[in-house]
Amino acid sequence: MTPPMIRPKAGRLLPALLLLLTVFGPISMDLYLPALPALTLELSAATSIAQLTVTACLVGLAAGQLIAGPLSDRYGRRGILIIGIVAYIVTSALCAASPSIELLVAARLVQGLTGGVGIVIAQAAGRDVYSGGALIRFYGRLTVIGGFAAIVGPLLGGMLSSVVDWRGLFVVLSAIGAGILALTLVVFRETLPAGQRTAGGFSRTLHDLRTLASDRVFRGAVLNQGFLYAALFAYLAGATFVLQDIYGLSPQAYALAFGANSAGFMVFGYLSGRVAERWSVRGTLTIGIGVAGLGALGLLLAGLTHVPLWLVLASLFALASGVATTSPPATTLALVSYPQIAGTASSLLGMVRFGFGGVAAPLVGIAGAVSILPLGMVAVTATVLAAASFLLPTRLPRRVRTISSRATVPAPVTR
Numbered sequence: 201m202t203p204p205m206i207r208p209k210a211g212r213l214l215p216a217l218l219l220l221l222t223v224f225g226p227i228s229m230d231l232y233l234p235a236l237p238a239l240t241l242e243l244s245a246a247t248s249i250a251q252l253t254v255t256a257c258l259v260g261l262a263a264g265q266l267i268a269g270p271l272s273d274r275y276g277r278r279g280i281l282i283i284g285i286v287a288y289i290v291t292s293a294l295c296a297a298s299p300s301i302e303l304l305v306a307a308r309l310v311q312g313l314t315g316g317v318g319i320v321i322a323q324a325a326g327r328d329v330y331s332g333g334a335l336i337r338f339y340g341r342l343t344v345i346g347g348f349a350a351i352v353g354p355l356l357g358g359m360l361s362s363v364v365d366w367r368g369l370f371v372v373l374s375a376i377g378a379g380i381l382a383l384t385l386v387v388f389r390e391t392l393p394a395g396q397r398t399a400g401g402f403s404r405t406l407h408d409l410r411t412l413a414s415d416r417v418f419r420g421a422v423l424n425q426g427f428l429y430a431a432l433f434a435y436l437a438g439a440t441f442v443l444q445d446i447y448g449l450s451p452q453a454y455a456l457a458f459g460a461n462s463a464g465f466m467v468f469g470y471l472s473g474r475v476a477e478r479w480s481v482r483g484t485l486t487i488g489i490g491v492a493g494l495g496a497l498g499l500l501l502a503g504l505t506h507v508p509l510w511l512v513l514a515s516l517f518a519l520a521s522g523v524a525t526t527s528p529p530a531t532t533l534a535l536v537s538y539p540q541i542a543g544t545a546s547s548l549l550g551m552v553r554f555g556f557g558g559v560a561a562p563l564v565g566i567a568g569a570v571s572i573l574p575l576g577m578v579a580v581t582a583t584v585l586a587a588a589s590f591l592l593p594t595r596l597p598r599r600v601r602t603i604s605s606r607a608t609v610p611a612p613v614t615r
Contacts, residue, residue, distance in 0.1 A: 204400065213387045214325075214339075214387060215338070217383055217384065217387045218322040218325055218338075218342075218574045219322070219341055219345045220345075220364050220380060220383070221318035221319065221380070222318070222319055222342050222345050222349070223345065223346075223349040223556075224288065224318040224319055224345055224348075224602050225261050225315055225318075225319050226346060226349035226353050227349055227373065227376065228257055228261070228311060228312065228315045228373065229254065229257055229359040230349075230353025230357060231356060231360075231369055231373060232293070232366055232369040232373075235357065235361050235365065235369055236253075236366075236534030237250075237534070238252060238361075238366055239253075239366040242365075242366070243300060245301035245369075249301055249305075252302055252305045253301075253308045254308075255308035255313075255558065256305045256309040257309070257311060257312040258307040258312065258558045258561075259309060259554075259555075259558060260308070260311060260314075260315070260318065261312040261313075261315055261548065261550075261554050262308045262312075262551045262553075262558065263312075263313055263551070264284075264313035264314060264315060264316025264317055264319075265316040265319055265327065265546070265547040265551050266316075266320065266547045266548065266550075266551040267316075267318075267547070268316060268317040268320045268543070268547060269543035269544045269545070269546050269547025269548070269550075270398075270405040270408065270481055270541075270544045270547065270552055270576070271543070272320070272324055272361055272392070272543035273324075273397060273408070273541050273543040273544050273567065274397055274398050275397070276390050276394070276397060277324060277325050277328070277356035277391050277392050277543070278384075278388055278389070278390045278391075280317060280320065280321065280461075281317060281321045281384060282381070282384060282385070282438045283317075284314050284315075284316075284317025284318060284321070285314075285317070285318065285377055285380055285381045285384060287310075287313075287314040287316055287317075288311065288318075288374075288377045289374050289377040289378055289381065290374075291310045291311040291314055292311055292370050293370070293533075293608075294307045294310075295308060295311060295370040296367040296370035296371050296374070304506060310393065314552075316550065318380070320543060320546045320547045320583055321543070322342065323342070323531065323535065323542070323549070323550070324392075324542040324545075324546045325388075325392075325537075326338045327535045327536075327539060327546070328391035328561060329391055329540070330541065333477035333478075335532055335535075336529070336532050337477060337528075339473060339527070339528040339531040340469055340471075340472055340473015340474065340476075340528040341448035341468025341470070341473065342471050342527075342528075342531070343361050343470070343472070343473070343524050344466045344470045346441070346465075346469075347462050347463070347465035347466035347524065348462075348466055353437075358440070360372060366385045368615065372588045396539075398540065402407075403468045406492070408541045409543045409544065409548070412538065412541070412544065412545055413472035415537070417525075417533055418533070418534050418537070419535075419539075420589050420590040421531075421533040421590060421591075422530075422534055422549050422552050423535040423552070423586070423590070424485070424489070424526065424554075424586045424587075424589045424590040425527070425530050425531075425534075425549060425553050425586075426552035426553055426555070426556035426589075427527065427555055427556060427582045427589060428492060428522075428526055428582065428583065429488070429523065429552075429553040429554070429557045429587040430560035430578070431496060431523065431560070431578065431579045431582035432519070432523045432557065433556075433557030433558070433561045434557075434560045434561060434564045434575055435516060435519055435579065436561070437560075438574070438575040439454075439457075439458065439461075439516060440454060441564075442575060443457060443512070446571075447512065457513055457516070460513075460517065461517050461520045461521075462520070462522070464517050464520055465521060465523070465524040466524070467521075468488075468521040468522075468524040468525045469524035469525070469527055469528065470487065471582070472484055472525040472526070472527065472528045472529065473528040473569035476529040479532060481532060484525065484528075485525075485526050485529040485530055485533070485590065486591065487525060488523070488524070488525030488527075489522065489526060489586060489587050489590070489591070490520050490522070491520070491522030491525060492522025492525075492526070492577070492583050493520030493524070493550035493583045493584075493587065493588070494515075494518050495514075495515045495517070495520075495521075495522055495579070496519055496579035496582070496583045497580060498511055498515025499512070499515045499519070499572060499576035499579050499580075500573075500576030500577065500579070500580045501576070502515065502572045502576060503567040503571060503572040503573030503575065503576035504536070504573065504576075505594070509596065519579060530590075531549065534546075534548075541567065556582075560578055560582065563578050564578055
């Protein structure tokens with residue numbers, strides 16, 4: 201019989217640090233975007249090549265999580281996290297010093313790899329120290345912080361661009377990493393004791409991946425998030441063309457609309473964690489899929505016929521808010537049953553989210569900036585697949601249906 205797992209205690213500052221670690225992805229993606237035209241001009245790069253600096257970071261964020269998660273299950277969270285943050289500081293500085301667009305793209309790939317470490321450790325360490333309703337609330341807060349960082353990133357980048365050039369923005373990212381490193385060294389204590397770590401090398405990791413992939417609840421939750429985040433990334437990639445080029449919004453009006461949607465993402469992510477804890481994890485996830493689906497249908501309608509601006513704005517808001525609603529319950533379902541390989545489970549979840557998003561984002565530009573139809577088609581297809589991935593399987597096991605603040609912690613996976 202497997203002995204009961206002893207949970208490490210979370211210090212007062214640890215939750216705040218874990219939430220802060222989740223900003224690596226949004227900040228790395230968004231902070232320098234206002235300076236992208238200047239970067240393109242200075243490095244004499246084609247626009248399409250300069251945009252690869254965004255794609256490379258996105259690919260790195262997905263791959264970095266897949267690498268860091270299993271390593272943290274084997275060697276512990278703290279050491280892997282510190283290595284990742286140090287590497288992030290160094291590669292951000294290399295981005296600032298890049299003399300050519302080719303070297304910048306390569307540096308951005310590595311920056312994404314190292315930034316993915318913070319994201320996966322935040323989710324895995326949260327699983328180490330929380331259970332039941334507290335775990336659901338924690339993942340709700342992660343969603344809120346992700347939405348907040350998505351708002352602050354472009355705004356902060358725009359303000360800094362009036363003071364420093366694009367190289368200076370990467371210096372700022374390096375400084376942010378240094379600040380997080382200092383806080384990590386002081387606050388973060390190992391959350392995965394040596395006795396609870398996985399043993400073995402690559403074969404052990406492959407075994408864990410097969411175990412996760414064979415679990416229909418885990419598989420359904422991860423695929424659900426992958427497809428929904430594909431719709432979300434399609435929105436992020438296409439909204440600026442839809443609202444500015446087609447509906448004629450000014451940059452200021454677009455920023456206001458984007459901010460409202462990000463605020464909706466934050467609010468619904470927070471409410472989702474509370475509702476899932478007190479009512480139903482599966483029910484909350486189902487509602488989120490439905491809300492996102494309504495938003496996707498509105499965008500498809502806008503692509504098929506002319507609709508007023510308010511309907512497009514409402515559809516974008518519903519899409520973003522619906523995805524946020526699904527995030528806390530789906531993350532909980534994916535990680536709750538695997539406390540000893542939470543890093544590996546979290547890495548797969550993050551990789552699928554960013555990977556599916558990276559594939560979907562370019563598809564909205566197929567028709568250029570003259571039609572909303574590709575965005576509507578991608579959003580509808582993704583939400584239908586998200587619903588099918590999770591809602592079609594048979595009933596959830598009782599261990600999943602009874603997650604609540606009063607639920608007992610599921611027994612650790614027998615090694």
